[in-house]
Amino acid sequence: MVAAACLTLALIHLRIAFGDGRRAPHLFFSLAAVAVAVISLLELTLLCTTEVTDYDRILRWSSIPIAVMVISVVGFVRTFFGTGRNWLAWPAVALIFLSQLANFISPVPAVRHAVAIHRVQTYGGECFTVPTIASSPWTAIEIASVILAVIFVLDASIALWKKGERRRPLIVGGGIIFFFCASRGHAILVEKGLVQTPYLVSFAFLGVILAMGHELSADVLRAATLARKLRESERRSDLAARAAALGFWTWDMARDEIWASANARTIFGLSADEKLNLLRFLDLVHPEHREAVRNTIEKALAGNGDYQAEYQVELPDGRTRWIAAHGRTEFTADHKPEFMSGAVVDITDRRHSELELQQLRSQLAHAGRVSVMGQLAAAMAHELNQPLGAILSNAEAAELFLKQNPPALDELADILTDIRRDDERAGEVIRRMRSLLRRQEMAREPLAINPLVEEVCRLVSAEAALRQTTVALELTRQLPLVEGDRIHLQQVFLNLILNAMEAMTKHSTVKRAIMVRTRHTSEGEVEISVADSGPGIEPASLPRLFEPFFTTKESGMGMGLAICQRIIEAHAGRIRAENLPGGGAIFHVTLPAQTAENKM
16 A cells, blocks of 8 residues: 555646656655565565565665655755755765665675564464664664654754745655654664564555655646646737737747747747747848847847847748837846847838828928918019019120120120129029928938028028018027938928018018027037017917918917928927917927937
């Protein structure tokens, strides 16, 4: 019965030992259970033995499973409790090993030697064998090893109790100590001839096995419950990931293996059983983004471990897909990268939407420029009439000089110079108009703000003259460059200046003034402000000023300032408006200065 129970438990926990992450306690338990099973079978044989030599031989071999039992219990407590003094454990193991070595080297068993046996009959008529044992110094050494093992278990139980645990020290530690003392005490009584019973060590050791197995099985049960909850959590997480089109991945750098969830493999177009490593992953990335992704990974591993990237991947069917990836690196104690894990999401639809939005923004901006040019048409015609009229006058004068005899060639040279200058002036006016009207995508380049503002002011100079408005400039020199699109920013400043002119239409000519300023802010940004001397903006209209289709003009569309805001936001800048204390309104446009990082 004892052997069957122990072997059953041993097989169960041996299976767990080779399949569970925490293997050592289960392995030691299996060894102890097998040892008790062997002890019980040997004890059963001793009950029926009638020869002293046979009894002595069985005693010699029975000391081996007893030694295995002692060593297994010490190892189990050390690994299961996670505590215990090694200077107590190792002497116990060393003494039991030394006693077994002496037991098999000597001609007769050194630890336990039967000098005689006799049969004893029970009240039921059954007979069993009782030995007369001769003790030796090696017997004391074996007993000392058991005592050290018991002290080790007691010390480990106390240490675990102090950490706040109660069940394991009480059940496992207390059970081992009690049944070890009971088995060793009974064996001493048998060997001294004080009790007429056979060896019953296996029954006491069965109590030890049950005490150990009780808490070990409780851990297995808790692990199974935790695994079930984890599977349920994984199912919920997988459902949420699928709903959000998320995929999860983990990169084991030591083995260069990448685990990817089912949804992540679907996003990358991978099969369920395809092996994935860093090289294979980089092969999936579009060639245009491959080097950038590699650099981002290297930067994350060399820095704080944060990984974030957006890139395209090539699918097996030839299509491309945009991916956004976020990850975090786990480092060892000496800050060596060990694992990187994170999530990926398919952002193809978002990218396409952003592209369409950018195209619509460009078309809207183009429509706004055309609308603005409608307002400038008269001023442009007036500005072109001046150089064209001068060209005509110079041409008529040249014709008269040619009719003289002899022709006045010196005067002709001056006239040709004037004609060329007036032609270049008319060409510059037309060029500015064409560049402003041309519809094009956002083309970012390093820009100097002051020349751009001056060019816009030249563009509206004729309109300002017609409206009898002065446009003054107050430009801070040596401003940093900004990253942006020249035409789109020109449209913003042009809209603000023309709006300022319209706001002062009903004012007397003496007060019609616009001040355009540029400065370098304390935050390292470039600010452009356009102030007018008009009536200002109604306080109720200020919060809605940049809303589409909101206008304070009688014939306005309400799109000019909304377009300006979209353009400035596309440049990572800000635009705001406020009233001046002395009257009039001011618009502030703030753009980030170009840095060494975004120059690259």
